[in-house]
Amino acid sequence: MSLRRFRSPFADRPTGRNAVRLASLSVMLLLAACAGKKSADEMVSHMASADTLYNNGIDALRSQRYALAAAEFEVLQQNYPYSGYTANAQLMEGYADYLQDKYPDAVQQLDRFLELHPTSPDAAYAFYLRALCYYEQVADVQRDQQGTIEAMNALEEVITRFPQSPYARDAQLKVDLCRDHLAGKEMLVGRFYQQQRNYEAAVNRYQRVIQDFQTTNHVPEALERLVEVYLDLGLTEQARRSASVLSFNYPGSKWYRYSYNMLRSEHLLAANMPAPTSSQHDGGTPARRGFFSRAWHAVF
Incomplete structure (x- = not known):
C-alpha cells in the first residue's frame, strides 16, 4: 500500500x-x-x-x-x-x-518517547507517526490481516485522543481504507467457499461484509453473491430479499443488474422489483443514506 x-x-x-x-x-x-x-x-x-x-x-x-x-x-x-x-x-x-522502513524500530522509539513525555505538545504527531508505521505494513488481502487490524486500532487512537489535530482527518481516511481492506479479505474468503460449494461458510462471510463493513465498496458484490448462493440452495425468497436490498441501495450498480438478470432468467422476479437504472452507482455508499442498516435487518 x-x-x-x-x-x-x-x-x-x-x-x-x-x-x-x-x-x-x-x-x-x-x-x-x-x-x-x-x-x-x-x-x-x-x-x-x-x-x-x-x-x-x-x-x-x-x-x-x-x-x-x-x-x-x-x-x-x-x-x-x-x-x-x-x-x-x-x-x-x-x-x-x-x-x-524500519517500522518495528520506529515504533519502539516512539513508544519510548510517549512513555517518557505523555503530555508533550508533539504527542499527537508521535501517535500519528506510530500509526503510519503499522499502516505501511498492511499486507495484501491474500495474507493474514492482523497487521491491518493493528493499523486501524492505532489510527483510531489518533482520532480518539486528538480529534481536533491536523492528523485526525488523515487518520480517518486511512481507517476507512483499512476497513475496505478487511472487507476485501472477507470477500476473498467468501468467494473461495462459494467455489468449493461450502455455502454456509460463504454466506457467513458475505453477511459479515454487509453488517460490519456497510460503508465499503464491497457491499454491493456481497449482496449479489448472496443472491447467487441462495439460488444455488433453492432459497428463492432469501435471494429475492437480497436483491431487494441491492435494488434499493444500489439501483444503478452492475451487481444489481447481475442479480436482476439471474432472477429474471429463473422467472423469480418479484412483482415490485424495479429494473436496473441507467446510472452508474457502483460505489460502497448506499444510494439512500441511513436506510441500509434498517432495510437489511428488516428483511433478514
Whole structure:
C-alpha cells in the first residue's frame, strides 16, 4: 500500500547550528566516505555537544542520510539523557527509522518517547507517526490481516485522543481504507467457499461484509453473491430479499443488474422489483443514506 512520506514538523525548525563543525567530526566523516566501510554510528562524533549532535541529525535528515541521522540522535540520547534536546532526539530518531522502513524500530522509539513525555505538545504527531508505521505494513488481502487490524486500532487512537489535530482527518481516511481492506479479505474468503460449494461458510462471510463493513465498496458484490448462493440452495425468497436490498441501495450498480438478470432468467422476479437504472452507482455508499442498516435487518 503506497503512502506519501509524512513531513516531520521538526524539519524546518531553526537549528541554531554553529558556524563551524567540530574538526574531529569533519575528519571522521571524510575518512568514512573514503573508506566506504564505516557504519553510520561510527561516523558520529561522540565528543560533540548535544546541540551539535541534534543539528547534525537534522542536517542528515534534510540530505536524506537517514541512517546517519538516526545514529546522531541515538548518540545524543546516550551521552546527554537530561539535555533539552533529548526528547526531540527520541522523536526524530523514530522519524529517521520510519524513513528507512524500519517500522518495528520506529515504533519502539516512539513508544519510548510517549512513555517518557505523555503530555508533550508533539504527542499527537508521535501517535500519528506510530500509526503510519503499522499502516505501511498492511499486507495484501491474500495474507493474514492482523497487521491491518493493528493499523486501524492505532489510527483510531489518533482520532480518539486528538480529534481536533491536523492528523485526525488523515487518520480517518486511512481507517476507512483499512476497513475496505478487511472487507476485501472477507470477500476473498467468501468467494473461495462459494467455489468449493461450502455455502454456509460463504454466506457467513458475505453477511459479515454487509453488517460490519456497510460503508465499503464491497457491499454491493456481497449482496449479489448472496443472491447467487441462495439460488444455488433453492432459497428463492432469501435471494429475492437480497436483491431487494441491492435494488434499493444500489439501483444503478452492475451487481444489481447481475442479480436482476439471474432472477429474471429463473422467472423469480418479484412483482415490485424495479429494473436496473441507467446510472452508474457502483460505489460502497448506499444510494439512500441511513436506510441500509434498517432495510437489511428488516428483511433478514
